[in-house]
Amino acid sequence: MMFSKACEYGIRAAVYVTLQSLEGRRVSVGEIGEEIDAPVAFTAKILQQLTRNNIIHSVKGLHGGFEIERVDMDNVKLNMIVKAIDGDKIYTGCGLGLKECNAQKPCPLHDKFLDIRTDLRNMLESTSLFELANGLEVGLTYLKR
């Protein structure tokens, strides 16, 4: 409702990779798709985007898979994933769909939207993969169903 399906899968996949990397395990697309309940081939495309954007790291071949460095778990914030997949329309786009909507020429909802979007932006910019994987690890949150 806020992100595209691709972006939803992307965040869930990245969080799962983080969780497993914390345990020192590299994971395959197949396992990821299974564990986040997402179509495997489609998830593969999204993982490609994430690796191209240096958000996670991929290794080909036997014993290959996806992983993420410990530092990156802290450094990668959700806004980076959203930007890599959905672009920055979530920040720049007008709530009512005007092509150019800004303080000089605002749509009727401009100011009210700005408030909410700023909150959203702050949330995305301050939430790391590590933080999200932690909740999962202790069984407080879920990535499926």
Add this chain to the structure above:
Amino acid sequence: MMFSKACEYGIRAAVYVTLQSLEGRRVSVGEIGEEIDAPVAFTAKILQQLTRNNIIHSVKGLHGGFEIERVDMDNVKLNMIVKAIDGDKIYTGCGLGLKECNAQKPCPLHDKFLDIRTDLRNMLESTSLFELANGLEVGLTYLKR
């Protein structure tokens, strides 16, 4: 980015109808499409949904068109339009796309999303068509471009 295109057009159309009804003018789909810069036939479908939901009122035939009662300009809040067009997934849907995501079985982003969504909801529930049409009337805001 938050609403569907249909919903964006719907809100813009409803605000335009409100603005014109304030002047006592009934407006045609053609004029609406023109003035909010939206595809006419598509806008017509959306206006149908709004009339079926008693949000605006339509009159067929010569000198017909769309209008809205003075009381309804205050009573109709944005959430009613969003609900009529996009349903209530904006309120109930999970930010990460889980089928069931709630306090008992939350996704990793559940709480953070809840805050933002509550703000959004409050905003939509408290913003009336009259309020939005007013900004337009005094030239502070725009529905095109």
Add this chain to the structure above:
DNA sequence: ATAAATTAGGATAAAATTGTCCTTTATTGG
């Protein structure tokens, strides 16, 4: 009554998003 204007509604078409399948490339172990 008739013609003109206008919404309602059905049938399609186009575009975008989501999803699948198959081949290629890289890596590892034997």
Add this chain to the structure above:
DNA sequence: CCAATAAAGGACAATTTTATCCTAATTTAT
């Protein structure tokens, strides 16, 4: 070197959303 495994990537298919077109129904004025 060879076989097995896994990601990368291209081509295509299905679905959903957006958009168009045409006809029917309704109302008004003459």
